[in-house]
Amino acid sequence: MEELNKRYYGIREVAELLGVEISQLRFYEKEFPTLKPRKNRAGDRIYTKVDIDHLKEILTLVKEKGYTLRGAREYLKSRSLAQSENAKMIAKLQEIKGFLQNLRDGIEREEL
Known part of the structure; x- marks a missing residue:
């Protein structure tokens, strides 16, 4: 190719x-x-x-x-839904990570 x-x-x-x-x-x-x-x-x-x-x-x-055409369509659709769910999960984890980093930074400032 x-x-x-x-x-x-x-x-x-x-x-x-x-x-x-x-x-x-x-x-x-x-x-x-x-x-x-x-x-x-x-x-x-x-x-x-x-x-x-x-x-x-x-x-x-x-x-x-x-795969049949229908089967291929369903496979691609289910994979797309799984990727969407993974993206939502990653966004939520990044939000939590940001919160924890801010918390850590606040604790470090108080220790100084």
């Missing part, structure tokens, strides 16, 4: 890069709500590195791991 060094890629480039037909990319766009490539002024789809990585993940789930 060639290295991605451009900001945007056309649908033909992405299809060649991933070894799939253009129609398959359009189909996956309809089947996976999380896949939303932007469109330029002419209405042509333009893919970012993030879009391409997402497509690679979808193709891996469907072609290599044997």
Whole structure:
């Protein structure tokens, strides 16, 4: 697989890069709500590195791991929910850490 060094890629480039037909990319766009490539002024789809990585993940789930389209959608959705929960937990832990650091700093000032 060639290295991605451009900001945007056309649908033909992405299809060649991933070894799939253009129609398959359009189909996956309809089947996976999380896949939303932007469109330029002419209405042509333009893919970012993030879009391409997402497509690679979808193709891996469907072609290599044997997921159905529905199963791949559910897997990606559940993973997304888990990441969201993890992000909330991290934010809460950072808030607690800040509180504890402020508490420590206050105690250190009192000892001086």
